[in-house]
Amino acid sequence: MKILVTGATRGIGKVIAETLKGEIFAVGRNEELLKKYYKNYFVADFTKQNDVLALGEYILKNGIDVIVNNAGEYIYSEIDKCTPEMITEIFKVNTEVPVYLTSCAVKNMKKNNWGRVVNIGSISGAIGEANASLYSASKSALFGFTKSLALELAQNNITVNTINPGWVDTDLGNNSIEESEFLKEEIIECIPQKRFVTPLEVAKTVEYLLTDDARGITGQMINICAGLSVGG
Numbered sequence: 001m002k003i004l005v006t007g008a009t010r011g012i013g014k015v016i017a018e019t020l021k022g023e024i025f026a027v028g029r030n031e032e033l034l035k036k037y038y039k040n041y042f043v044a045d046f047t048k049q050n051d052v053l054a055l056g057e058y059i060l061k062n063g064i065d066v067i068v069n070n071a072g073e074y075i076y077s078e079i080d081k082c083t084p085e086m087i088t089e090i091f092k093v094n095t096e097v098p099v100y101l102t103s104c105a106v107k108n109m110k111k112n113n114w115g116r117v118v119n120i121g122s123i124s125g126a127i128g129e130a131n132a133s134l135y136s137a138s139k140s141a142l143f144g145f146t147k148s149l150a151l152e153l154a155q156n157n158i159t160v161n162t163i164n165p166g167w168v169d170t171d172l173g174n175n176s177i178e179e180s181e182f183l184k185e186e187i188i189e190c191i192p193q194k195r196f197v198t199p200l201e202v203a204k205t206v207e208y209l210l211t212d213d214a215r216g217i218t219g220q221m222i223n224i225c226a227g228l229s230v231g232g
Contacts, residue, residue: 001210004064004105006098007071008041009033011170012120015199016068016206025062027055027071046071046097047089056104065112066210067105069098069142070120075134082134094138099145106153115158116210119146120202123166123225139164143221150219159218163205166225169196192227 001022007013008026014037017024026038034041042058044051059067073093075086102117109115124132125139143162150160167187188194201224208214223229 001066002062002064003066003068003210004059004062004101005068005070006046006101009037012165012168012199012202013068013070016070016203019200019203019207020066020068020210021207022066022210025058025064046093052097052100056100059101059104060107063108064105065109065114066116066118067102068118068120068206069101071097072120072122072139073135074132076132077134078131079133087134090134091138091141094135095141095145098142102145102149106158109153109158110156113157115153115156117146117149117158117160118206118209119143119160119162121162121164121221123164123223123228126164126221126223127229146221147219154218157215159209159215161209161217161220161222163202163209164221164223164225164229165197165202166223166228167191167196168202169198190228191225192230195226197224197226 003022004025005017006027008017009028026041031043044055122139124136146162
């Protein structure tokens with residue numbers, strides 16, 4: 001398998017890329033880290049259109065047949081303090097770019113009559129998060145794309161799914177706590193299992209979705225959130 005993972009230099013994306021078996025094509029903004037960790041890599045800033053278009057060509061050239069859309073951006077802000085620039089950027093990074101990159105990858109998947117699309121969403125896209133409405137909306141849109149595309153590609157032996165992590169023990173997760181008005185201990189108290197999930201839990205779920213055993217799973221939202229989505 002030729003597997004492309006975006007946001008592969010840290011956190012969930014790095015663990016996914018390290019866990020999956022196959023030829024990994026890593027995407028990130030930090031060229032130094034990409035060189036350090038991977039043989040095949042592409043440097044891209046998803047806010048820059050030329051980078052996105054070039055990455056699409058890279059996907060076509062390398063015949064990618066599995067894409068893991070992991071890269072994302074988080075904004076914690078009251079809606080009346082959000083600027084047009086903030087709105088444009090978060091929807092571009094979290095929704096528009098994954099849709100475009102997937103459209104490129106699907107060309108090869110259809111040709112081979114096999115493929116996997118795994119979108120890394122967020123539990124905030126499933127249940128909402130106050131003061132993070134832009135983030136929640138962008139991730140909700142990604143799941144709408146997942147459901148529709150799963151139907152479109154069902155007869156091509158291509159599955160499309162979204163994994164929604166809850167609070168994950170990563171730099172991004174901890175940084176988002178610092179941006180919020182809550183302490184880490186207060187957040188953990190609201191999680192039924194009283195813990196953050198690990199990046200490896202997410203990576204192992206991605207790994208399973210790539211197998212033939214998971215070929216009947218498509219168009220689904222899989223919440224890995226320590227029970228957060230079902231209440232306290």
